[in-house]
Amino acid sequence: MQTQARVVVIGGGVVGCSVLYHLAKAGWSDVLLLERSELTSGSTWHAAGGCHTINGDPNVAKLQKYTIELYKEIEELSGQATGFHMTGGVMLASTPERFDWLKSTMAKGRYQDIQSRVITPEEAHEIMPLIDPKQFVGALETVVDGHLDPSGVTYAYAKSARKLGASIETHTMVTDIQRARDGGWIVRTDKGDVACDHVVNAGGLWAREVGRMVGLELPILAMEHMYLITEDMPEVAEINASTGKEVVHAVDFDGELYLRQERGGMLMGTYEKACVPWSIRDTPWSFGHELLQPDIDRIAPSLEVGFDHFPAFQTAGIKQIINGPFTFAPDGNPLIGPIRGLPGMWSACGVMAGFSQGGGVGLALANWITQGDPGFDVWAMDIARYGDWATMSYTNPKVQENYSRRFSIKFPNEELQAARPYKTTPIYDMLLGMGAQMGDSWGLEAPLWFSPDGTRDAFSWRRSTDFEHVKEEVRATREAVGVMEISGFSKFFVRGPGATAFLDRVLACKLPKPGRMTLAPMLKDNGKLQGDLTVACLSDTEFFLAGSGMAEVFYARWFEQHMPDDGSVTLEVVGLGMVGLSIAGPKSRELLQRLTPTDVSNAGLRFMGIQRMDVGFAPCLVGRVSFTGDLGYELWMKPEYQRHIFGRLLEAGKDLGLKPFGLRALNAMRLEKNFGGWAREFRPIYGPLEAGLDRFIAYEKDADFIGRPAAIAERAKGGTLRLRAFVLDAQDADVIGDEPIWHAGEVVGWVTSGGFAHNAGASVAMGYVAKEVADSDGPWQVELLGQRLVATPQHTPLFDANMDRMRG
C-alpha cells in the first residue's frame, strides 16, 4: 500500500467514493480511499435506492439535482451500470396544508430550474394508477426522480475515480489518526501508515468512531429504517403493459410512505413515528453486511394508511422486509466541511440520503479541499452549524424527532420541542413569567414573542395567533421603548498587539477608532460574503465583534484559519460567557440614563459609539446601535449581572411604557428598514455589491484585505444580482423565504426573507433579483401559496429613511 497521499478518504460507501471521484476529477489524482471491508459495507448496500430532487431547502435541492444528473456521467466513464431508472414521480397530499406545502415547494423550485407541476388527485391517479384518488386533495408531479442500484452507483464512482488516477484499498482498516510533525496527518491502518495533507471522514455508520480518533464527538446517530418488497403484483404488470413504463415513484407524506417498483412488485418504505435508534454511542466494528431484525408491528400504522391510499397492496404478498441502519445529524442535513481547529481534517458524514445528495456532497467537498471554497451554497450542510453543545445526549432526541417527522409539515411558526429547554440565560424564568413564547435558536431558548393572555402559536402558513401581540410589541417599541434579550449573538474578543493588522486583513471595512463601532462585512478570497459582523474598537489592542449566533463556529473557524501563528493575536469565542439586552425606541435613551451615571446624551454617546459603563450596579459594555433601526442600545454583561440589569430596566421603564419584545417584532422592525441578516440576505454566495453592503467595504484601505481583488472586480463588472425590498399586496399570509419573484411574467429572483412590518402596516419581502431588471418599475409579483401577489419595489426604507431617529 502507498505510504503517502495528498488526501486520504476514510470510508468506501457512496459518499466516500463520490468524494474520491470529485477530487480526482478536480485533478488531484494522488488521493487514496481506505475501506475496512468491501465497498458499500456500511449503510450503502441495503439502501432502497430512491432519489429525488425536491427538498424543503432549495440549495439542497440544487445539489440533489446535480447528484441525479451525475449518474449518466459516471456510468459512461466507468462502464459500470448504475441501474438508474428515471421514472419521474408524484408527491401526494391528503390535507390542504400539505397541498399548500407542495405548492410552495414547486414555487421554490422555479428559480433552481427544478421541474414540477401541481396536479389534481385524478391526474395523479392517471400517472400513478395504484393510488386511490379519493384519499388525496392534490399532488405534485416531479420529473427528475427515480431509483438506482446502490452498489452499482458506488462502484461507478469508485471505478471512475480509479480511471482518473485515484487509488482504493479495501480490507484496510483505519485504526488511528495522528498529527504529523510537518502539520499534515498520519493515518494508521492495519496495513501500515499513510502520511497525507488532508483526511476526509466518510465513515458513515462509523463516522463517530473515526471522529473520536482526533478527539471529536460528532453529532450523529444511526436510526433503524425498514422497507418491504412485495411479491409480483398483477396491478403492476398491468401498468407496465398498458404504459410500456415502470410504475412511477410516489411519496405519500401523510401516510409517511415512499413507493417504487421493484421487479414485478413494489417497494414500500416508511419513516415510522415509533422510531428506534441503533447503536446509540458506539457502532461495533464487527457489524458488516448485516441486516437488523424487522419489526412489522412498528410500521403497522403506516402500512394501514398505505392499504387505504394504495388499495392494491391489500392483496399483495410481502416477499421481504429489510431493516437497516443509517445516520442522521440533529437537523437531518449532512455534516460537511473543514473541522474547526484541525486544519486538513474534513467531514463528509451524516448524509442520510446518499443517493440524492452524495454527488453534491462530493463536489462541494472536493471544491473546498482543492480550491478553498465549496463553490456553491452549502450553508445548510456546513458542520460549523454545530458546536460542542451538540452532544450525543442532545443528538439522540433531536435525531429521533427528525426521523419521526421526516414527512411531517413544519409550519413557519412551528418550533420543534425535542431536547428543550437546553441552553438558557439567567433571565429565562423572568421571561417565561412575562409570557415569553420561546424558540430554539441552535440550542438556546430565545423569546419569539410575548403572550400576555396565555395564547399560543396556532401553526399555520398564514398570519396566526401571535399577529396582534407582535403588533403591540412593535407599537410599544416604536412609540416608547422595548427591551429584548440578545444573548444569542455570536461574540468574540480579538486582542493583542497584532489585533489591528489581523482584523484589517480579515474584515473588509475600515476599522473603527477606539470607542467606535462599524458594520464589518467579511469576504472570502472569491469576494463573496464570509460574514456580516459589527466590530467595536475598545482600544488599539482590543476589539469586540458580534454577529449571528448560528455562525459562531463558522466565524471562529475562519478567524482561526487566518490568525498569525506568532502569538500576537488571541481570539476569545465568548459564547454565553457574556449575555446581552437590547433597548430600543424613542425613550430608550431616557431609560438608560436613569440607570447609569455616564452621559448617554447624543453628544455623550453618539450613534455607533461604544463605552464601558455601570448600568444599575453592574459593569456593562454599551453600544449605541439597534437592529430595530431605531434609537437604541445593546448592553453586554457577564451572566451574573443580567438578572439585576433586566430587573432594573423593567422597574425604571414602567412609567416610560417599556415592553419586552421578541425576535418576531425585531423582524417586523428590521424589515421596514430594509436591513438584511446573515443566512438570509447575506450568504456565502452573494457579493457585497449584490447584497447592498459595498458601502461598508473599504476598497481603497491600506490593508490588503481578504477578497479585495475579487470584490474590486465585481464592483467593476457589476455582479449578477441585486438585493431588493418589496411591499406586497398580501391579504392573510406573508412570505417567509425562498418564494419566487416574477418580473414581467418571468421568474427573475427569489425571496430571502420577509414578514409583516407592523409599524408601517405593510407586508414586506426582501430578495435577490437579476441585476438587469433590478431597478425596473415592474410589473413585479411574488408568488405566495400558489398566488402571484403584486409587489411594489421599496427603494427607501419605510421607516426613518433619513435616519433621524437612529442617529438623533
Ligand SMILES: Cc1cc2nc3c(=O)[nH]c(=O)nc-3n(C[C@H](O)[C@H](O)[C@H](O)COP(=O)(O)OP(=O)(O)OC[C@H]3O[C@@H](n4cnc5c(N)ncnc54)[C@H](O)[C@@H]3O)c2cc1C
Ligand atoms: C434501509 C435503508 C434504506 C435506504 N434508502 C435510501 C434511499 O432510498 N435513498 C437514499 O438516498 N438513501 C437511502 N438510505 C440511506 C443511504 O444508505 C445512506 O445515505 C448512505 O448509504 C450513506 O453512505 P455513506 O458513504 O455516508 O456511509 P456508509 O455506507 O455507512 O459507508 C461508510 C463506509 O466507511 C467504512 N469505514 C468506516 N470506518 C472505517 C475505518 N475506520 N476504516 C476503513 N473504513 C471504514 C465502512 O466500512 C463503510 O463502508 C437508506 C438506508 C437504509 C438503511
